[in-house]
Amino acid sequence: MNAAVVGGGAVGLSTALALARRGASVTLFERDTLGSGASGRAAGLCYDAFADDVDAAVAADALGRYRDLGLFEPQPYGWVARDESDATAVREQIAQMQSNGVAVEALTPAALGDRYPALDTSGIEVAGLARDAGVLDPDEVVATLAEQARADGATIETETPVSLTSPTTVETPSETRTFDAVVAAAGPETKPLVADIGVSLALKTYRAQALVTEPVDATLPSFYDATREFYWRPKADALLLGDGAHEVDPMDWNPDADAEFVTRSLDRVEQTSALTPACDRAWAGLCTATPDGAPLAGQVADGLWVATGWQGHGLMRAPAMGDYLAADVLNRPSPLSEHLPDRVDPTRFDGSEEFAALDDPTRDWVE
Ligand SMILES: Cc1cc2nc3c(=O)[nH]c(=O)nc-3n(C[C@H](O)[C@H](O)[C@H](O)COP(=O)(O)OP(=O)(O)OC[C@H]3O[C@@H](n4cnc5c(N)ncnc54)[C@H](O)[C@@H]3O)c2cc1C
Structure with missing residues (x-):
């Protein structure tokens, strides 16, 4: 499996790390520097205080992974x-x-x-x-995830903005490359990125x-x-x-x-x-x-996955969701594959939904 990840925030880096650990050949493209999006600007709250059982399962998985990485205080x-x-x-x-x-x-x-x-x-x-x-230190999270992903064989290309010319074809300023799978974890930019190839996200x-x-x-x-x-x-x-x-x-x-x-x-x-x-x-x-407050994390076209819509909770969830996405891309089980697919399936919306960004009930607990 030759996979590309677009976006060097906590979610893209976690996904690249999990793909590499599961044996894929991974290239991550970041248009700027690692952590230059929301991940480097986050407050760093990281908790398991969720009333919903699926949210609680994701949090338990993520906190465990952050503890193992030595990043959880x-x-x-x-x-x-x-x-x-x-x-x-x-x-x-x-x-x-x-x-x-x-x-x-x-x-x-x-x-x-x-x-x-x-x-x-x-x-x-x-x-x-x-x-x-x-709590987490966002800079430390980004640096550690990148270091571990590289140690597991991932290639990370910064200062490399990309666009998609097909679900699996990535165009950088210097080349065009085709992968077996692409995961777009580009924060708000995920929407225009996949819109170029006709995928509409409710974001x-x-x-x-x-x-x-x-x-x-x-x-x-x-x-x-x-x-x-x-x-x-x-x-x-x-x-x-x-x-x-x-x-x-x-x-x-x-x-x-x-x-x-x-x-x-x-x-x-x-x-x-x-x-x-x-x-x-x-x-x-x-x-x-997103319209229902749950993320958009899954496949949207043949060979193309998206990971966005975190409603202010993306840093704390990143390692759990990165592992879930990597398993989904590789068609293997993950600890969350029993709980998540329906909840986070990006195709549960067709992208034409009218909604207000701040109506979501879960947003009340962290901005
Ligand atoms: C003020 C603030 C406080 C927050 N506090 C918390 C908190 O306490 N706890 C918590 O869990 N979350 C918090 N969040 C939310 C959290 O920061 C995000 O949910 C999380 O960082 C999302 O990670 P990401 O990797 O999906 O996106 P990002 O970190 O935004 O990464 C996306 C990356 O994609 C890159 N990119 C975009 N387009 C392209 C392209 N075409 N080619 C290549 N690269 C591209 C961008 O440069 C960026 O680096 C907070 C956010 C803010 C703004």
């Missing part, structure tokens, strides 16, 4: 609700997660405050705490923002406020905060964060803790969305 993930309807949803999620075997507990605001004294728990109705959650793009504060002196969990709709994670001795998602044209967007996002995020830290940090750096990146 344990960090509890807490999430809170401040009004009755959000609180009811959080309580239901916790019960469902527990029935899926996820190590998560419901905490009263007082118990949360005892555990994390720097948190201001006033106004919080209920909290969930996922004990086996963690929208939204812009998410993040910032890192100056150092703070506090022990905090990763945290999502479901009512105020923002998150943070501890990053070294600082906090990384995120929210501010809105639909954009992937060809025309601003990679710098908005001043208004920075002000709002710092205000939220002050409202939710005893901290008043300043902003050290801020940025924006692109995420992809």
Whole structure:
């Protein structure tokens, strides 16, 4: 099997690694540098706190692989609700997660405050705490996946933008090559890439923002406020905060964060803790969305697979989905092939669907 992967983000690199480990001859093409898309801009949250059993199975598989790669740093993930309807949803999620075997507990605001004294728990109705959650360093993820893929024989060509002239024919600025299989994991660009050969994807793009504060002196969990709709994670001795998602044209967007996002995020830290940090750096990146919130990961034409539509969860899922895709390309079983095919089949849509990128319910848990 001679396979090409388009896109050097976490998903493309994971797929290339898994294909190489399963014995395929792999060439990965990245138009820019590795991690230059969403993967290098991600917050790095990585958790198993999913109420849905398929999402939980993907998360368990991915977290195991990140642990094996030495990339997973344990960090509890807490999430809170401040009004009755959000609180009811959080309580239901916790019960469902527990029935899926996820190590998560419901905490009263007082118990949360005892555990994390720097948190201001006033106004919080209920909290969930996922004990086996963690964080990733996106740059380390990209570098390690690339190093391992190369060690397993994959060829990685950066600064090499490609287009498709048939499902299995890749055109670079210097040559045209035909493969047995092509996996397009090009983030938002996957849509125009496969549109050139007549495949229409139900995919929208939204812009998410993040910032890192100056150092703070506090022990905090990763945290999502479901009512105020923002998150943070501890990053070294600082906090990384995120929210501010809105639909954009992937060809025309601003990679710098908005001043208004920075002000709002710092205000939220002050409202939710005893901290008043300043902003050290801020940025924006692109995420992809589908009509039902599940990714598009599978075959779309003879010899052509796509992997996109991660709804802000692509980094944490990458090693599990890369292995699933590699197995699918090679027509072999994977730990997820029992759970996933129908859920993620890209042909469940015909590409003409009208939908709003940010209507997806799963998006509520991370931008
Ligand atoms: C601010 C922010 C915070 C986030 N936080 C989290 C988080 O905490 N946890 C989480 O799991 N996810 C998070 N995400 C989402 C996550 O970053 C993405 O889901 C994930 O990185 C997608 O990986 P990917 O490999 O599919 O795409 P990308 O990383 O975007 O990679 C696609 C690559 O394809 C390349 N490419 C495009 N077109 C071509 C072409 N024609 N030829 C060759 N190469 C091409 C691009 O240059 C790019 O490098 C966040 C995203 C943002 C923006």
